[in-house]
Amino acid sequence: MNGSVCMICVGNCLTCMSNNFSYCTSCPSGTFLLQGICHSSCPSQFYNHVTTRTCIGCISPCLTCTSDVLCTSCDLSTLFLIGYSCQTCNSLCLTCNGTQTNCTSCNISSSNPFYLENSCLTVCPSTHYNNGAFRCLLCTYPCLTCSTSSNRSCISCQYGYSQLGSDCYLTCPIGHFSNNTHCIACNSSVCLTCIFSSSTCLSCSGGLYLYGSTCVPACPSGMSIINGSVCMSCSSGCFTCLSSNNSFCTSCFNNTYLYMGGCLATCPSLFF
Numbered sequence: 001m002n003g004s005v006c007m008i009c010v011g012n013c014l015t016c017m018s019n020n021f022s023y024c025t026s027c028p029s030g031t032f033l034l035q036g037i038c039h040s041s042c043p044s045q046f047y048n049h050v051t052t053r054t055c056i057g058c059i060s061p062c063l064t065c066t067s068d069v070l071c072t073s074c075d076l077s078t079l080f081l082i083g084y085s086c087q088t089c090n091s092l093c094l095t096c097n098g099t100q101t102n103c104t105s106c107n108i109s110s111s112n113p114f115y116l117e118n119s120c121l122t123v124c125p126s127t128h129y130n131n132g133a134f135r136c137l138l139c140t141y142p143c144l145t146c147s148t149s150s151n152r153s154c155i156s157c158q159y160g161y162s163q164l165g166s167d168c169y170l171t172c173p174i175g176h177f178s179n180n181t182h183c184i185a186c187n188s189s190v191c192l193t194c195i196f197s198s199s200t201c202l203s204c205s206g207g208l209y210l211y212g213s214t215c216v217p218a219c220p221s222g223m224s225i226i227n228g229s230v231c232m233s234c235s236s237g238c239f240t241c242l243s244s245n246n247s248f249c250t251s252c253f254n255n256t257y258l259y260m261g262g263c264l265a266t267c268p269s270l271f272f
Contacts, residue, residue: 009022011037012031013026014038017036020036027054033052033055034046034055045064047068062074062075063075071084071086078095080098080099082098082100087100090103091110093120094106103115103119103120104118106134107120126155129147129149129153131149137149139154142158142161154168162179164182169183176194177193177196177197177198185198186198186201188205189205190205190214191204191205191215201213203229221240222234222239223241224241224242232246234247237249237253237263238252239252247261248261
């Protein structure tokens with residue numbers, strides 16, 4: 001220093017500039033020189049060169065590295081690391097990981113823009129929908145196939161459910177029956193509810209009465225109406241009965257006699 005005085009280098013320098021004793025020109029063992037400073041470990045994007053005790057910059061396509069040929073990460077998202085080498089992804093992948101074909105996103109300008117489980121597809125599978133960002137997501141239960149994320153945008157239904165419009169039902173709404181895949185409307189001119197077919201009635205529209213599985217405007221002779229809507233056979237012994245009470249006879253078969261709503265084999269005493 002000053003052309004005539006020897007000064008000790010400062011910091012952890014092994015040697016330093018003659019005109020700047022804080023600017024290292026070499027470093028002791030176990031440290032590495034970068035821009036006049038000795039580092040215990042080189043910063044990111046540099047690697048420790050043990051022989052020269054210097055920090056050497058990684059070379060593209062390496063972002064970080066352990067030598068000039070051994071990458072630990074890549075400087076472009078379109079490159080992926082296999083071993084210690086940065087390689088391009090498969091042409092369908094925008095980004096990838098582990099292998100060239102293990103996509104993490106897709107090139108939406110390609111013929112396979114839709115991403116699903118590390119693959120790029122031409123279209124989403126029928127059990128998935130496009131979320132609007134070229135990603136295939138599983139249809140919401142109970143949809144089997146669908147057009148959007150809503151469980152009311154079903155194209156078909158899971159097993160055990162029946163479809164009506166874009167909805168899936170475990171039990172079809174009133175006025176419909178299930179053919180195991182779809183809810184079919186009952187014949188509303190006669191059936192209020194139905195089963196197996198549109199005209200196999202369980203209950204009837206207004207003004208009609210259920211007779212077996214059909215709806216009739218009036219119950220046949222020998223029947224009464226129960227619960228206001230169902231034809232029920234008269235009790236044993238009656239030929240006809242009250243419409244409101246199937247056990248109260250209004251007429252009897254041959255060889256029996258009507259007495260106080262019942263049919264008797266013989267009339268009681270004092271009657272003929």
